[in-house]
Amino acid sequence: MTAGLLPPLLLWPTGLPEVSLLYALTLALLVAFWLGRVAREARRGRVPRVGWWFVPGLLTLLLARVGDLPALFGIGAGLLLLAEYWPAAYGRPRRRPRLAWPLFGLLLALGLLTSSLLAGQANLPTVLVTLLSLLAGLAGLLAAALYPTPARREKAQGFALRWQQPQLPEWPEFSVTLTGQGARLTNTSPQPLKVVGWSPRSVNAWLPPRNEEGRLLDLLGSGQSAFLPLSERETGVRVWYVTPQKPEQTRLFRADWVPSTPQTATPAHLLN
Secondary structure: OOHHHHHHHHHOOOOOOOOOHHHHHHHHHHHHHHHHHHHHHHHOOOEEOHHHHHHHHHHHHHHHHHHOOHHHHHHHHHHHHHHHHOOOOEEOOOOOOOOHHHHHHHHHHHHHHHHHHHHOOOOHHHHHHHHHHHHHHHHHHHHHHHOOOOOOOOHHHHHHHHHOOOEOOOOOOEEEEEOOOEEEEEEOOOOOEEEEEEEEOOOOOOEOOEOOOOOEOOOEOOOOEEEEEOOOOOOEEEEEEEOOOOOOOOEEEEEEOOOOOOOOOOOOEEOO
16 A cells, blocks of 8 residues: 555645645555556466556546546546456566566656655646656566566476376366367466476376467466367376476376267366
């Protein structure tokens, strides 16, 4: 909540009498809620996309109050709703978020805030730029700091995990959905899981996880899936994986089923 209290500290005494303390506190609650959402999504391996529209939406709400323009209030509220409820508001980046530009934004906001406090007042452009840099910097910092780090391990070490005594979790952390070409392995746990190898039940194999396009997957985030090619006569799979908290402890997921006949062949959804 400390970050959420910065907007009223900036707006109330800085020469914007149109912005009351109650209105500033309302904006602060919106900021705290959004930063909490960014933090939760970052732990799941996702960063803001359309979710970045929260920042211009909040600034539009501020301009609506300062300029007494009700139309801007509607636009700002619409941007906030898009940032929260748009289906692709958050997504998985191609690479890990970096800290360079969030730190630059925070330093810029700190410099503007310090000069405003020393001068005793600030004009509207200064307030807007400060808020823009502050919000973007804080959100980027959370996304980069809380983004899950996959366990670094050589291929030989990953193969060595195959022969360790695995741990069988009390509750399955994957689900298996059978398709016409194989099975879809989905991470149903709230944390990212690293699949180090898998094998059909009928053979003693060691295969890397891939997506449906055939690309290797290093880490399965919460809700993310991998494609396991299987024959129609296969009766199960074995999946070896580790968690970020205990990368040295091998876990085993097992799923078994009875092959369906052509007359009863339908997609099946299996937990364990």
